[in-house]
Amino acid sequence: xxxxxxxxxxxxxxxxxxxxxxxxxxxxxxxxxxxxxxxxxxxxxxxxxxxxxxxxxxxxxxxxxxxxxxxxxxxxxxxxxxxxxxxxxxxxxxxxxxxxxxxxxxxxxxxxxxxx
Amino acid sequence: xxxxxxxxxxxxxxxxxxxxxxxxxxxxxxxxxxxxxxxxxxxxxxxxxxxxxxxxxxxxxxxxxxxxxxxxxxxxxxxxxxxxxxxxxxxxxxxxxxxxxxxxxxxxxxxxxx
Numbered sequence: 045x046x047x048x049x050x051x052x053x054x055x056x057x058x059x060x061x062x063x064x065x066x067x068x069x070x071x072x073x074x075x076x077x078x079x080x081x082x083x084x085x086x087x088x089x090x091x092x093x094x095x096x097x098x099x100x101x102x103x104x105x106x107x108x109x110x111x112x113x114x115x116x117x118x119x120x121x122x123x124x125x126x127x128x129x130x131x132x133x134x135x136x137x138x139x140x141x142x143x144x145x146x147x148x149x150x151x152x153x154x155x156x157x158x159x160x
Numbered sequence: 161x162x163x164x165x166x167x168x169x170x171x172x173x174x175x176x177x178x179x180x181x182x183x184x185x186x187x188x189x190x191x192x193x194x195x196x197x198x199x200x201x202x203x204x205x206x207x208x209x210x211x212x213x214x215x216x217x218x219x220x221x222x223x224x225x226x227x228x229x230x231x232x233x234x235x236x237x238x239x240x241x242x243x244x245x246x247x248x249x250x251x252x253x254x255x256x257x258x259x260x261x262x263x264x265x266x267x268x269x270x271x272x273x274x
Contacts, residue, residue: 079262081265086267087248087267087268087270088265088266088267088268089250089252089265089268090265091262091264094262135203139263146191146193146208146215146216146254147193147205147208147216147218148193148195148203148205148252148263149205150202150203151202152202153202
């Protein structure tokens with residue numbers, strides 16, 4: 045079974061600074077997807093970024109980028125120029141690529157605080 | 161484009177009662193997923209429906225059940241409620257047409273069992 049681990053339950057960052065959230069996972073599959081979702085106090089789970097395991101290039105979305113290390117099974121999220129609106133719970137998630145693997149496996153989450 | 165919607169926002173029940181939660185997917189999405197987010201347990205996969213059929217279920221007892229309607233909306237039913245069923249229930253939808261689709265989440269239903 046696949047597992048996702050987020051070892052840091054909480055982090056804080058100053059506004060406009062950069063912060064990196066870590067995530068490791070365990071799987072025997074060779075093809076899969078990795079995601080970062082954020083969940084602000086409103087509870088809505090919002091997709092931040094997605095990475096396909098078969099792509100070597102790290103995904104980026106504006107101020108958000110990932111460092112995907114397939115051999116190390118590591119998938120960290122870097123937030124640049126942090127904004128107050130980035131404060132939220134962040135969840136790392138795994139999904140297998142092939143049929144029958146559609147469910148998302150989530151880490152426990154990490155609470156990010158952004159200080160003005 | 162409207163996102164995934166869920167109702168009700170909050171639901172309060174007592175032990176032994178039944179709860180029904182509803183989800184409407186994004187227009188064009190045929191797959192609906194249900195997750196339970198309980199305090200201290202993180203997000204756990206409950207059920208997956210696609211084209212009206214249950215395709216997969218997580219490690220939950222049979223009193224958790226659901227269905228998907230012809231318009232692709234879905235219901236989650238929880239029978240014989242127990243205190244530990246108190247949680248945020250999240251619904252997600254996806255296109256279900258390729259192996260690359262992404263799940264988009266609704267705002268959740270907060271179920272409290274007294």
